[in-house]
Amino acid sequence: MSKLIKVDLLSTLRPRLLWIITALFVILGLTHSYKLSYNSSIENITVNIWDFLLLSVGGLGTMASLWDYLGWISLIVPIILFVHHLREANRSLDLFMFVRSSSRLFWWLAKVITLAIIVVVYSLLLFLVHLLMGVFFFSYSIEWSSYTAEMYPQLIDLNLGPIAVFSFIFFLFVSGLLAFSMIAQTLSLFWQNTVVVYVVFLITSVVLGKLYLTETLSRVISPLHYASFVDLIPKLSESWTYIGINLGICLIAILISIWKLRNANIS
Numbered sequence: 001m002s003k004l005i006k007v008d009l010l011s012t013l014r015p016r017l018l019w020i021i022t023a024l025f026v027i028l029g030l031t032h033s034y035k036l037s038y039n040s041s042i043e044n045i046t047v048n049i050w051d052f053l054l055l056s057v058g059g060l061g062t063m064a065s066l067w068d069y070l071g072w073i074s075l076i077v078p079i080i081l082f083v084h085h086l087r088e089a090n091r092s093l094d095l096f097m098f099v100r101s102s103s104r105l106f107w108w109l110a111k112v113i114t115l116a117i118i119v120v121v122y123s124l125l126l127f128l129v130h131l132l133m134g135v136f137f138f139s140y141s142i143e144w145s146s147y148t149a150e151m152y153p154q155l156i157d158l159n160l161g162p163i164a165v166f167s168f169i170f171f172l173f174v175s176g177l178l179a180f181s182m183i184a185q186t187l188s189l190f191w192q193n194t195v196v197v198y199v200v201f202l203i204t205s206v207v208l209g210k211l212y213l214t215e216t217l218s219r220v221i222s223p224l225h226y227a228s229f230v231d232l233i234p235k236l237s238e239s240w241t242y243i244g245i246n247l248g249i250c251l252i253a254i255l256i257s258i259w260k261l262r263n264a265n266i267s
Contacts (some may be wrong), residue, residue: 004110005117011153012086012118017189018125021078025126028071029133037137040147047147048161049134058169059133062213068223069213073206075126076224079177080198082118084186086111087193104261112254115185119178124126127170154233167240169229175246180205181226182253183223220245 031053040047060072142161149156155165184201191197205223212222219225219242226246232239 001106001110001113004107005114007224008086008110008114009117012082012114013121014085017081017085018069021122022125022129024074024078025129026133027131028074029056032130033133042146045147045150046145047138048141048145049138050141050166051145051147052134052138053127053130054152054230055130056134057127057173059230060213060225061230061233062215064213069210071229072228073209073224076177076180076227077202079119079122079181080184080202082122083181083188084193084195084198086115086118086185087188101203108257108261111185112182112257115181116178117213119181121173123170123174123177127173152230152233154236158236172229172232172239172243172246173227175243175250176225179226179246179249179253180223180251186253186260189257204266 033052036047036055038051057075060068064072084209142163144156144162158165184198187197187201188194208217208222209224211217212219212225219231225231226242226249229239232242
């Protein structure tokens, strides 16, 4: 299995694709930097690196604008490129492993583990790029700024420092992105990894996300928000529950995919 994982990682994490994703992160970071600087100058209020990171990787509140929603979509959706490429890069090897029923489980578990590694790499790259941009554009402090105190008083009431909070945000982001990508990966089994299934999944996720922002649906029904933290601030006492929910969704997706593999007929 370790050799399968290595082959999948080398064929999926292509340098060119990683550079494109990094460029996207930089563009989104510049957009958030401009927005935060503009808002702070209008309101004449102090901001620091933590405000920038909350805005760039913290997710969406239920009152988010359409522009903010599009920015969040641009941050989450690229992981689907890796999900699709993971199934396409070694097609002949995958077919060989798939037709051998005794090897299907190991083949699929290798895909699952590979995807989990990719999600962690993707998340680390995102946080690292935006951390460096935050250091470049904004001041560093071990405390929250007056901007955060005004925008998110519940966060200040926790009496937790920014580093502790962002450690939690990172774990929530990884678990949420993993749940999002695991759903897509499981769906790909049912429809032979066609591009159409990813397009339909993304359109459905965008619609469900918009309905969640208007408080029409529960958060659990919106895959795009599994990685979001800001909307949990009003109910921070429940925040750890959502990491558990994300991991539960991953487990359900894996079990469904294994059931599909065990019942697949190869002619």
